[in-house]
Amino acid sequence: MANVVTLMDVAKRANVHLSTASRALSPDYAKYVGEATRLKVLRAAEELEYRPNALAQGLRKGRTGVVGVVVVHVEQPFTATVLRGMENSLEAVGIMPLIAETHGSSERLRRAFEHLIAWRADAIITTAVRYGDADIIERFAREVPIVLAVRSLPGGRLPTIAHDDTVGGALAARHLLELGHRRIGELCGPPDVSSFAQRQAGFRAALAEGGVTETVAQTSLVGATLDEGRRAAAALLSRDGARPTAVFAHNDLMAVGAMDVFSEAGLSCPGDISVIGYDDILFADHLVPSLTTIRLSSFHLGRMAGEMTYSLLQSPDSPPPTISLPPELIVRDSTAPPAEAPGASRPPSRARSR
Amino acid sequence: MANVVTLMDVAKRANVHLSTASRALSPDYAKYVGEATRLKVLRAAEELEYRPNALAQGLRKGRTGVVGVVVVHVEQPFTATVLRGMENSLEAVGIMPLIAETHGSSERLRRAFEHLIAWRADAIITTAVRYGDADIIERFAREVPIVLAVRSLPGGRLPTIAHDDTVGGALAARHLLELGHRRIGELCGPPDVSSFAQRQAGFRAALAEGGVTETVAQTSLVGATLDEGRRAAAALLSRDGARPTAVFAHNDLMAVGAMDVFSEAGLSCPGDISVIGYDDILFADHLVPSLTTIRLSSFHLGRMAGEMTYSLLQSPDSPPPTISLPPELIVRDSTAPPAEAPGASRPPSRARSR
DNA sequence: TTGTAAGCGTTATCAG
């Protein structure tokens, strides 16, 4: 190790002054350098395998070319794809994403932001906000440009890009209504996350339009995981009163957990109970039955979030844009008309993409 | 924005010299500061929301507290878990992982390393090496400590932590042999990746021990993805000669692709053809049939890789350790005795964990 | 076109 080549070494080898070497290697200032000397410097840099110290550059320039990305969990299937999209667009403009995770904790969210600010990230994109984080986010927003992706915050004071989950919830509701379901359950994610709050709002509004005013809801405050899906589904089954004929899970992970529980309880899906999820994660089409769900263009969302951030960096004082992306209903085998209402016919089978 | 609080601001507000402020805030040097002044400085820092500039610190200290992690693809299920393990152990010792992706390209691998070196990462962990990258990796290893995880390189000159894929391949082979299979196919990942090379070697050696000397192999040079699994499986089916009664796919993704193709070709699994995968990715147990596979303790591997890196940073000139982790056979429903050899009985069903 | 020099925000080594 140890053998770190600095600009000084390059300058010496090329027999030029430090600053000339700097200019020769800078895209912006190279034009002020004689062609011959420029080539000398380039050769020297090449030969010594010179690698500019990004710390020194950032310190001096006041920009790092780093954008922080704060997510709940890289491992979540949906998040991973969003990240890939961001990376894709950021890389194209020479920006490096620096990823930090919150694991759902507000305390870690705070630490992640402080970390990224300490590293002088030029901007921060986050997909991890909960309503309770609004204050702290707005405080940080005074220190660094922040872009909200996937999850939004009320007020719209920050640039935001997210799917329209109200529409998504409504799509789910209308699909179940069309199939003839009237007693419908809902497995809700934490209500202080905009995505879940909006899914619920959209779902209920659409049900109400269809004359169904009551849903059997079970909310998880912990998170929208497979285990929480199991727990919520079990709680829902153990209730008094008639069992719902269909269930809307706020994401696919919960849907899978619920399907497991239903199957263990001897209920067939979709025969006894239909299940619709949300997200269209990898392998949603490989489950048995394959999962009807709402697809979000996650890669695209990530891409656009990256682009939005870049243009924000270019023109810092344009008004905060808000972009809303449409979700899409993907009908598969986990939803069907309820056994008791044979009148309703299955709508023509739609695209089974993937 | 703009309003960046520096140490100078803190010092002024506390009425002490810059260097005193620095000491007061440093865990190592705080003891040389009078209790009263120390508290004054702490208060001032608090009030101003002072956040040390990590760039300046890194530049001055020569250490950044950053460890680069170079992976093929964050999105891959196996990788994501490994990452979580690394993060888990690195965070515990105050190190921040900086993630970079290669997408399987050597050129991008090089760029990722250069990027991380430019940012003066204290060390780099990589799970993305191919045999062809050996030279470049050894060159970089002169500039920064490198830890090889998941995939190894011949020679053992670099600290390495990986699962014993030779054993894993053998486990798969013996399982199929025990079930009575004698005509066995293999869907291979790229052979210039140690994991796949070793899986193949272990698999074939164990088959040979069982008297089976020939396998119907189909190799993918592109990558071990679902689509490549489909392609390889299709190629395997279209061959002359008797169809194999069992197939070992070098990872679960390829196994899923293969199962799709088999099912589309009207073959039932495990009735007509058994399939065993590798990795035990999320939802491997939710497929139908649930997938027999080799489980790797990915989280644990990640953890240990992080710990290894840290201890390497502590004692830089200890000999490069090599840690080998055992894989585990997980028997599920995608493997069964071949139809033609009813003599072989299914071994007692083992743990169906998850 | 090139050289000079002043920092960017810290830490660490000196004296005092």
Add this chain to the structure above:
DNA sequence: CTGATAACGCTTACAA
């Protein structure tokens, strides 16, 4: 215990 000061490696006005 505290103050002064020299780096760390680089960029960029400003002079020449």
